[in-house]
Amino acid sequence: MTNTLSADTREHFWTHIANEIAQAIGQGVYAPGERLPSEHSLAERFGVNRHTIRRSLSALVQRGLVRAEQGSGTYVEDFAVDLAIGKRTRHRQNLAQAGLKGSFRVLESSRVRATADQARALQVPARSMLLHLLVLGEGAGQPLHVSDRYFPLPRFHGLADVVRDTGSITQAFTAHGVTDYIRHESRISARLPDARTAGHLRQGTARPALYVTKVNTDMAGVPIEYAETWFAGDRVTLTVNHDGE
Numbered sequence: 001m002t003n004t005l006s007a008d009t010r011e012h013f014w015t016h017i018a019n020e021i022a023q024a025i026g027q028g029v030y031a032p033g034e035r036l037p038s039e040h041s042l043a044e045r046f047g048v049n050r051h052t053i054r055r056s057l058s059a060l061v062q063r064g065l066v067r068a069e070q071g072s073g074t075y076v077e078d079f080a081v082d083l084a085i086g087k088r089t090r091h092r093q094n095l096a097q098a099g100l101k102g103s104f105r106v107l108e109s110s111r112v113r114a115t116a117d118q119a120r121a122l123q124v125p126a127r128s129m130l131l132h133l134l135v136l137g138e139g140a141g142q143p144l145h146v147s148d149r150y151f152p153l154p155r156f157h158g159l160a161d162v163v164r165d166t167g168s169i170t171q172a173f174t175a176h177g178v179t180d181y182i183r184h185e186s187r188i189s190a191r192l193p194d195a196r197t198a199g200h201l202r203q204g205t206a207r208p209a210l211y212v213t214k215v216n217t218d219m220a221g222v223p224i225e226y227a228e229t230w231f232a233g234d235r236v237t238l239t240v241n242h243d244g245e
Helices: 007-026 037-048 049-061 091-097 116-122 160-168 169-175 196-199
Strands: 066-069 073-076 081-085 100-114 129-139 142-152 181-191 209-218 224-233 235-238
Touching: 007 049, 007 081, 037 049, 037 081, 037 116, 049 073, 073 209, 091 100, 100 142, 100 160, 116 142, 116 169, 116 209, 116 224, 129 160, 142 209, 160 169, 181 224, 181 235, 196 209, 196 224, 209 235
Parallel strands: 081 235
Antiparallel strands: 066 073, 100 129, 129 142, 142 224, 181 209, 209 224
């Protein structure tokens, strides 16, 4: 009797292989610009056929981590990191999973009046006072994203100082009594950045960036953060995690 693999099993094989190669890229096993092993070598290594490897590599191409050059092979993009968006997305954890060390720096801090959109997202009255942070996220010495983040006041008075000291929004929330929080909503689009954003990302204004708005809530469902984040489109691929974490 021939033992055939189910469609779900085959799907698991190629996605698992793609994820393992992506992790190796993030950890520097395959350097930027380096040619990946041949399809034959990868097929032998993972114990699958070349069709499965092609599907895995195609997925990595779509994620922007590698490029295929006809007649030559598959190469790691000059700089590429795959970041996940899930219910509990954390900057440091995201980079660690990609095998990268990163930093999280506060560039500006101020008190502002909530716009209509910000007030609606944070469920506070219009013109309420908010804490605004301009934050730069880096990985492997490269700017990955820059974000305008807004927090309700007076609940998060002093949060900026904790972020500066620790480089962590999560630790700053903990210091303010929020031991866990989840992402309520994310909206993703591709846009051209303004001069300020392009400068922080070290790219031109004519090159599109990934624009993401998000709302984080505490475990009681109360909004605690609204953010507008620009990701460098040629360095970052965003993967939405449908498993909910």
